[in-house]
Each structure stands twice: as C-alpha cells, then as structure tokens.
Amino acid sequence: MSKRKMLAAEEDLANKIVKLAEKKGLTVYQTVNVILQQALKAEESGIDVNDIVEKKGTFERAKGMGLTFTVEHLYYELVELGQNKNKEKIKDLFRDTGFWYGKYFKGKTDSLKLLLEALEYLTYGGQFTVEKLRADEMIISCINDNYPKSYTECLGIFMESAFQILGYKTEETEALKGIVKVKLRRG
Secondary structure: OOOOOOOOOOHHHHHHHHHHHHHHOOOHHHHHHHHHHHHHHHHHOOOOHHHHHHHHHHHHHHHHOOOOOOOHHHHHHHHHHHHHHHHHHHHHHHHHHHHHHHHHHHOOOOHHHHHHHHHHHHOOOOEEEEEEEEOOEEEEEEEOOOOOHHHHHHHHHHHHHHHHHOOEEEEEEEEEOOEEEEEEEEO
C-alpha cells in the first residue's frame, strides 16, 4: 500500500474536485491522483497543461463557428482547381460565405472581435495581424508562404464581404502569393 500525503488546495477548487469525483463515481483520493498523474505525464512529455486546455477551447470555438481543420495543401489545390474551372463562381462562393459570416457575427455582442477571432482560426498556421490605424480604420494581414495567389484573392474577397456586413468599407486589397492585406474603414 502506498503512503498518503496531504495536499492543500483553495476551497473552491477542493469543492470542484469533490463534485467531479461524485460525477465520475470515484473517491476524492482517486480523482486527485488521476488529475495529478495526467498533469505530471503531460509535463514530463514537455506539454504544458494550460496550453492543452487553451488549445482544446480554441478548437471547440472554431468548430462552433463552422470552421474545420483540413489538409492545407489539399484545400489550396481545390481552390486553384476551382478557379481554373470557373474563377467567378469560386469568387462568388467566397463572397457569399463572407457575407454569411458577417451576418452570423453581426447579431452577436463583440461582433468585430468574434469575426477577427474566426479569421485567426481560418488562417491558423500563418501570421494573422490587425493593425489599427485610427479608431475607424484598420489593416488586416494574413501571411503564409503556402498561400497560392488564387487563395489570397479568394480570402481577400471573403474578408471584404464579412466586414462589409459589419459596416466596413474596403479601401484597398492586396492579394499576392503568400499574403493578403485588406485596408478597411468604418462607415
């Protein structure tokens, strides 16, 4: 039989552990040991437990926004093939989807923040930046050396459409291989 050692915890955390143990049909002792074992296993593997929890939340939020993860190269190739077959139809698809996302977020509190968060998820793996020029003006940049020009053109159209619904006018869009920049002004 292993020895036991007392550990101290904040009262609200201890109460949550008790409820979790009841929910799982375990003793508090068993629940604490499972939690500690998993946390130590993660740390020994070089994984930060806080990072795991944050990433899980990120994936759940992205999923809730209708986003999914896919093979990056495959996605870009499909956009390229679609543009080669019917460029205007692909652009219309990205425009319509941008309008839909704009409408989806327009009805929510912090709609701008949520749309920017969705764009950050959509461009996962690249560099996503928002540069506020003035209170009513910003430049959104997405940089990823894997982006073909066909994709940056479509992503720019998506962004323009989504922000239009939130009351932004596109001042300028630059779409090159690997980068898309959209300058927006409110009103």
